[in-house]
Amino acid sequence: MSKTLVEKIWDAHVVKSEEGFPDILYIDTHLIHEVTSPQAFDGLRKRGLPVLRPKQTVATADHNVPTIDQHLPIKEELSRYQVDMLTKNCAEFGVELYGLGHPFQGIVHVIGPELGITLPGKTMVCGDSHTSTHGAFGAIAFGIGTSQVEQVLATQCLLQQKPKTMKIEVNGTLNAGVRAKDIILYIISKISAAGGTGYFIEYAGTAIQSLSMEARMTICNMSIEMGARGGLIAPDEITFEYVKGRRFAPQGEAWDKALAYWKTLYSDADAQFDSVLSFDAADIEPMITYGTNPGMGMGITQHIPATAAQPDSEQFSYQKALDYMGFKDDEPLLGKQVDYVFIGSCTNSRIEDLREVAEFVYGRQKAPNVEVWIVPGSKQVEKQAIEEGLDKVFEAAGFGLREPGCSACLGMNEDKIPAGKYCISTSNRNFEGRQGPNARTLLVSPLTAAAAAVTGQITDVRTLLNHPELA
Numbered sequence: 001m002s003k004t005l006v007e008k009i010w011d012a013h014v015v016k017s018e019e020g021f022p023d024i025l026y027i028d029t030h031l032i033h034e035v036t037s038p039q040a041f042d043g044l045r046k047r048g049l050p051v052l053r054p055k056q057t058v059a060t061a062d063h064n065v066p067t068i069d070q071h072l073p074i075k076e077e078l079s080r081y082q083v084d085m086l087t088k089n090c091a092e093f094g095v096e097l098y099g100l101g102h103p104f105q106g107i108v109h110v111i112g113p114e115l116g117i118t119l120p121g122k123t124m125v126c127g128d129s130h131t132s133t134h135g136a137f138g139a140i141a142f143g144i145g146t147s148q149v150e151q152v153l154a155t156q157c158l159l160q161q162k163p164k165t166m167k168i169e170v171n172g173t174l175n176a177g178v179r180a181k182d183i184i185l186y187i188i189s190k191i192s193a194a195g196g197t198g199y200f201i202e203y204a205g206t207a208i209q210s211l212s213m214e215a216r217m218t219i220c221n222m223s224i225e226m227g228a229r230g231g232l233i234a235p236d237e238i239t240f241e242y243v244k245g246r247r248f249a250p251q252g253e254a255w256d257k258a259l260a261y262w263k264t265l266y267s268d269a270d271a272q273f274d275s276v277l278s279f280d281a282a283d284i285e286p287m288i289t290y291g292t293n294p295g296m297g298m299g300i301t302q303h304i305p306a307t308a309a310q311p312d313s314e315q316f317s318y319q320k321a322l323d324y325m326g327f328k329d330d331e332p333l334l335g336k337q338v339d340y341v342f343i344g345s346c347t348n349s350r351i352e353d354l355r356e357v358a359e360f361v362y363g364r365q366k367a368p369n370v371e372v373w374i375v376p377g378s379k380q381v382e383k384q385a386i387e388e389g390l391d392k393v394f395e396a397a398g399f400g401l402r403e404p405g406c407s408a409c410l411g412m413n414e415d416k417i418p419a420g421k422y423c424i425s426t427s428n429r430n431f432e433g434r435q436g437p438n439a440r441t442l443l444v445s446p447l448t449a450a451a452a453a454v455t456g457q458i459t460d461v462r463t464l465l466n467h468p469e470l471a
């Protein structure tokens with residue numbers, strides 16, 4: 001029988017399936033961080049249970065960590081407490097921790113791939129919604145709640161209903177200045193922040209296949225922003241090339257065996273999806289969000305859609321979102337002043353993102369009215385950036401290169417955007433207060449963020465390409 005990629009991986013991991021009940025799904029890898037694991041460990045302790053397979057669990061500290069002076073004790077009390085709890089729990093239960101100061105520390109969704117922990121065909125979970133990022137490798141990866149974290153720690157299994165499947169195809173060639181982030185913001189703007197609810201999405205088509213692994217991660221990362229359980233992309237030569245030689249990737253004979261299996265991981269030609277959508281890459285321009293959910297996005301040259309054009313039932317919340325943002329119906333965004341530029345988060349803080357920003361700003365300066373924070377996704381990204389001299393480019397441009405963590409993506413540490421200020425951000429959520437109480441977030445690609453950093457206003461990056469300084 002022909003199967004989708006999701007079905008192939010799912011079926012290979014079902015421990016037990018009974019009509020009328022959720023499946024018992026085996027979990028290959030469990031990633032944990034300081035925010036959603038403390039209660040789960042407490043639960044185990046209360047029941048006198050160990051972590052069943054500690055070697056399949058990997059921990060990092062990311063959400064609460066400061067991004068300046070990480071070698072010093074964490075000042076903020078709640079953050080310090082959470083990170084200390086993680087350290088204590090990992091030591092007690094025998095779980096590997098890449099905590100502050102460790103060369104592998106970083107945002108959980110950045111370190112899994114770069115360490116070769118994230119692999120095709122795996123089932124992976126984390127108490128974190130953006131676990132969908134790992135789907136870029138052709139894995140079933142999704143976020144779970146704290147009680148499920150406890151379930152997985154105790155049993156290495158999870159009770160899960162088999163999801164419905166959706167295929168989203170993007171075909172054709174991307175326009176100049178259009179990046180993976182624009183593709184996913186475009187898709188979400190078309191199908192809405194609820195358009196993927198209940199589905200596992202497979203991204204396919206020539207425009208997707210042409211993307212690097214890091215760009216594919218950006219796409220899969222935001223699957224959750226349209227309500228999907230997860231998103232994935234069939235592994236191919238680009239995937240295998242990326243994985244090969246990474247620290248925890250299989251080697252030698254194990255590699256050959258794994259590779260042979262990975263090559264079977266694609267949706268069969270006649271596999272049935274519950275829903276199929278198709279987009280043309282040529283229709284996509286650099287994107288920006290203007291509202292308070294990631295579905296409220298538009299091409300950067302467009303005008304904000306009118307409230308009256310929204311469905312009746314949504315007009316109230318639509319207007320509320322525009323009020324929060326300080327925007328009006330039919331306004332263009334180009335030329336509006338911004339206050340902060342945040343380049344970071346599990347969506348866009350990998351080395352390719354930093355390289356692209358550095359290349360763009362080389363020989364340019366940040367505008368005087370903006371503060372620019374570059375927050376690498378991990379210690380390894382930071383190290384690589386410094387080795388490549390990107391830090392010097394950022395410094396010369398007046399950008400602040402900080403230490404790794406979630407940072408202003410959600411402002412759980414001190415990296416908060418002040419009330420009322422506009423932040424051009426490469427992160428994935430623009431919810432009210434997301435980057436700080438009353439902060440206003442505009443989601444964009446790293447390239448569009450770099451353009452705003454240089455001009456101090458919302459800018460169509462295409463007008464600044466063909467940098468004279470670049471050969």
Ligand SMILES: CC(C)[C@H](C(=O)O)[C@@H](O)C(=O)O
Nearest residue numbers: 035036063127128129130410
């Ligand atoms: C703190 C954590 C549970 C949360 C998530 O699940 O996504 C965070 O990572 C986020 O991006 O909002």
Ligand code: SF4
Nearest residue numbers: 130345346406409410
């Ligand atoms: S970077 Fe942002 S989206 Fe990603 S895990 Fe951290 S808080 Fe969540």
